[in-house]
Amino acid sequence: MQDMTPSDQIRQPSRQELFQPELSHSEAARQQQRREQLAQWVQQQLVPAEEHLTNAVQLLPVGGDAGFRSYYRIQSPQGSLLAVDAPPEKEDSAAFVSIAGVLSDAGIRVPQIRAVDYDLGFMLIEDFGDTLLLDLLDHQSVDAIYADALTLLKTLQATSPDTLPEYDEALLQTELSLFRDWFIQQLIGIELTEEDEKLFCGLDQMLIASAREQPSAFIHRDYHSRNLMSLPDNQIGVIDFQGALHGPVLYDAVSLLKDCYVSWPEDQVEGWLQDFVRQHALLRDTDWATCQRWFDWLGLQRHLKCLGIFTRLWLRDKKPQYLSAIPATFRYVLEVCQRYPAFEQHGQWLQQRVAPILTQKIADITAVAATAVAEVSVPETSTVETSAGKKDQSVSS
Template sequence: MSVICGADPEVKDKEIPLALQSIGGDAGFRHYYRIQLPDETLVAVNAPVETEDNHTFVHIAEAWRQGGVRVPEVKAVDYINGFMLLEDFGDTQLQSVLSDQNVDLWCQKAFATLKTIQQQSPESLLVYDGSLLHFELSIYSEWFLGDLLGLNTVISDLTALFSHLVETILQQPIGTVHRDFHSRNLMVVDQNELGVIDFQGALYGPLLYDSVSLLKDCYVRWPDEKINTWLQSFVSSHALLQQYDFEQVRQWFDLTGLQRHLKCLGIFSRLWLRDGKSGYLADIPRTFDYVIEVCRHYPELQHHALWLERHVQPILQQRLNAVQVEAGVI
C-alpha cells in the first residue's frame, strides 16, 4: 500500500510506501491492518460495501465520540471502495486482562461506559423490535439445531418459546443498545480506560441487552453470585431500571440473555458452516450452558430445557468434536 503526499513540499506528489500488518478480521466481513506512520499507527479497515454499512459506522462513531464514548476516531473514509482509516486502539482486549482479582473494578468501568452509551441519542438508530428479535431467533433454529446438529426444527415448542421471549423482552424500558457489548469489544486504552469497538449494529431497544451481553459473556464465564451482585449494583444506580422491582428486572435480564445466547448459538454455527470461520466453535458449549440453565430456572421454560436435555445434550459435544477435527482445530 502507498499514499500520495502533497502537503509537505519535500515530499510533494511522492508515493510513500506503507507496510500493512494484518491484525485479523471479526465475525463479519471486515478485515483490519495496522499501518506504521512516522508518529503513530493507524488501523486500515477493508469493509466491503456489499456487506458492510460504512455510512452507519462512521455516523455512529462521530456521534458517540462527541457524546463522550471512547470510540476510534475516523481519520479517513472511502465509501465507494469500502476502506477506512481509524485511530489505533492497540491489541489489548478487556478479556485478556480480566482476573478474579480485578474483575470488579473492570466491571464498574464497563458499566460506566455502558451508561454513557445509553445516554446517546437514538434518533438515527433503527428500532430493535419484535420482528428483528424473531428473526435472530430463527438463526438458532436454522443454523444450530438444523444445519449443525441435524435436528427437526419444525416443532411447536420453538414457536411458543420464541413468542414468550419476545413478548417478555419488549416489556422492559428501551434505550440505545450497542448490541455486542462484551469483553472482546472493549479495548484497554490509554491509562486503563475502556475503548469501544464493533458498534455499527447499534439499535434502539431493550435496555438490559448490553448488560447481559457483558455479564453473561459468550467468551468468559463468571460465578452466578457475582453476576447477580454486579447486576444489582448496576440497577440500583440506573435512573430508569431502579424504578422496577429487582425480581422483574432479573427476569428481563435472564430472558433477554436467553434470546441473545440462542442467536449466538446460531451465529457461531453459521460462521463455520457458511463462512468457514472455526474460531467460535469452542464458545458454543459455554453459550449452550447459559441457555439450558435459564430454561431450567423458569417454570415456563422447563419444557424446552427437557427437550434440550433429550435431543441436544447427548449429541452436541460429539458433533462439535467432529466439526473441529474437520476444521483442523483439534
C-alpha cells in the same frame, strides 16, 4: 474464579465442511486487487500531508471480526493506524462514522476517523492496539474492570442518535430463527417436527414479549470483552458499534455479564446486575424480580441467536475460531430454561435431544478446529509501490 469457555462438547462435521475451499483464480485475483486498491487509497490519504512517509504502504493484517470487514495495521510518522476494508455491499461504513461521532461527542473513547470513502468501503482510523478487556480478566481484576465497563455503559446509553433503527419484533424473530435454522438443523442435524416447531414458536413469543416490555435505550449489541479495549490512558475504548440499535435497556448488560467468551459464577453476575440496576435511571424504580427476569430472558434470546451465528460463521463463512464459544453459550441456555417453569419443556427437549449430539465427538472437533484456526491465521503483508507508478503486491508469511 474465572470459568473460561472450554473448547469441548462440539459435534464433528466433515473436514470439507470446516476448511475454506481453495479460492478460485478469479476470487484470488479479486482479493489481491482489493488489497492493492486499499493500499493505494491509504497512500493517497497520507501523502503529501506526511511527506516523510516512505513511498510504500505496508498492510499488516490484524484480527478480524464476525462480519465482512478486514483490518490492516500501517505505520506512519504519527504512529500506528488501521486501514479498514468494509465492502460497501455488505457493510455500512456510514453507520460506523455517524455513531462514532455521537459517542465521541459524549466523551466515549471510540476510534477517531482519519479518512473514509463510502463508495469504495475504505476507512483509515485510530489504532487502539491489541489489548482486549478479555486479556485482562481474572478473578482478582474482574470486579474493578466490570465496574468501569458498566459505568461506561450507562454513559453510552445516555446518548440517543436520531438515526438508530428500532430493535423491533421482526428483527428479534429473525435472530431467533438462526438458532433453529443453523444450530439445530445444520449443526446438530435434527429436523424439527410440527410439534417441535410449535414448542419453539411459543418460546419465541415469550422472549419477544419480554424484550419489548423493557424500557428502551441505545444498545451497542455486542458490548462484551472482545469489543472493549484497554487503552494506555486507562480508559476503555469501544469498537464494533456499527450495528447499534434502540432497544431493550438490559441487552448490553447481558452481553457483558453473560459473555459468550468468558463466564462467571451466578452469584457474582447477580451482584454486578443489582448494582447496575440500582444506579440506572431507567431501571431503579422497577422491582428486582422483574429486572432479573428481563435480564435472564433477554440473555436466553441472545444466546439462542449466538448459537445460530457461531454455527453459521463456521459452516457458511469458514470461521472456526468461534466454535469454542458454543459449549458455554449452550450452558447459558440450559441454565435459564431450568430456572423458569415457562421454559421447562424447552430445557428438557434441549437436554434430551441436543446435548447428547453436541457432546458426541469432542476430541475430533477440538483438534480440527485448532488446526483450522492456525491455518487461517497466518499473517500476510501487502505492499504497493507507488513511487514509479508501479503496482506490485507481495504476500509473505
